[in-house]
Amino acid sequence: MSARKSERLLNVVICLLVARTYVTKERIREVVEGYAGQTDDAFEKMFERDKDELRDLGIPIEMGTIDKFFSDDVGYRIRRDVFELPEVHLEPDEAAVLGVAARVWQHAGLSEATTSAVLKLKAAGIQTDQSALSAIEPHVGASEPAFDPLWAAVVARQAVRFQHLRSGASEPTTRTLEPWGIVSWHGRWYVVGRDRDREATRMFRMSRIGGDVKTVGEPGAFTVPEGTDLRSLVTELAPPRPTSEAKVRARTGSCVSLRRRANAIEPYEEGWDLLHVPYADSSVLAEEIASYGPDAVVEGPGDVLDGVLWRLRTVAGA
Numbered sequence: 001m002s003a004r005k006s007e008r009l010l011n012v013v014i015c016l017l018v019a020r021t022y023v024t025k026e027r028i029r030e031v032v033e034g035y036a037g038q039t040d041d042a043f044e045k046m047f048e049r050d051k052d053e054l055r056d057l058g059i060p061i062e063m064g065t066i067d068k069f070f071s072d073d074v075g076y077r078i079r080r081d082v083f084e085l086p087e088v089h090l091e092p093d094e095a096a097v098l099g100v101a102a103r104v105w106q107h108a109g110l111s112e113a114t115t116s117a118v119l120k121l122k123a124a125g126i127q128t129d130q131s132a133l134s135a136i137e138p139h140v141g142a143s144e145p146a147f148d149p150l151w152a153a154v155v156a157r158q159a160v161r162f163q164h165l166r167s168g169a170s171e172p173t174t175r176t177l178e179p180w181g182i183v184s185w186h187g188r189w190y191v192v193g194r195d196r197d198r199e200a201t202r203m204f205r206m207s208r209i210g211g212d213v214k215t216v217g218e219p220g221a222f223t224v225p226e227g228t229d230l231r232s233l234v235t236e237l238a239p240p241r242p243t244s245e246a247k248v249r250a251r252t253g254s255c256v257s258l259r260r261r262a263n264a265i266e267p268y269e270e271g272w273d274l275l276h277v278p279y280a281d282s283s284v285l286a287e288e289i290a291s292y293g294p295d296a297v298v299e300g301p302g303d304v305l306d307g308v309l310w311r312l313r314t315v316a317g318a
Helices: 003-018 025-031 040-056 092-108 111-123 130-135 147-156 230-237 256-261 282-291 302-316
Strands: 061-067 070-078 159-164 173-185 188-195 200-205 209-216 244-251 264-269 272-279 296-300
Touching: 003 025, 003 040, 003 070, 025 040, 025 070, 040 061, 147 159, 147 173, 147 188, 147 209, 173 200, 173 230, 209 302, 244 256, 244 282, 256 272, 256 282, 272 282, 282 296, 282 302, 296 302
Parallel strands: none
Antiparallel strands: 061 070, 159 173, 159 209, 173 188, 188 200, 244 272, 244 296, 264 272
16 A cells, blocks of 8 residues: 555544544545545545445444435544454563554654644534544653663663662662563553662663663673563553642643543633643653643642653753
């Protein structure tokens, strides 16, 4: 499949997924890049092929009437509740590969495709729900500066040394690790391996690693113990129940994940809402808030604010 066709099919999915109502064929033609400039006959054939291809891929495109009083006025949509995948259980190696793919996806982003389709739908007066895009976008936190050097060390079987800020600590400590692998878990990246300083197996969340990751010794200096299951190790990091609440200012239409978990959402000022977000670990929440960049501002408490500032400074200095 050509890149142009792939982009067109993705735009069709985005168009039908974010619209809150059925979208007419004529509106789809205006919104989706790739249909413009086609003759009526060429568009009809292309759209029918695209619909068939998406349905063959398991994407449930529904057809229905836009106005209950005019049955001949039909349109199309994709229901998010039907489209979303159920929980998928993967083997450790499969999860690792998909985690890396998700990171690459996020680097590339969906910005160009979504901006074009969503803005055109809004301009046409069609209500949209951009939070529905999470159904097709694998989200894996903010880009971690430590990812690339740690990934290279995993492949080379070479030890590394870095500064790590433990949860609740005010100053980072130096750690030396034989990295066995990298795992994505609940939207966060972890490196797992043997901590030479502690002489034990340890996991480090990448967002807590600051400064440069430096290699130690020669490549091929260690082997991963036979039977090591990285995924099982990471499951031990299941987060505890929330015990505190943070106040976070969020731009209107942004910070979808925080909004879903918020105990309350209050109007703040034009273009902003105040979210009351429950949390158990201030470092975990700070990591998530930092990933939203200028769309989220912490009002309190101080430990969450300090955590966000530390992460943003680390990324800025990378």
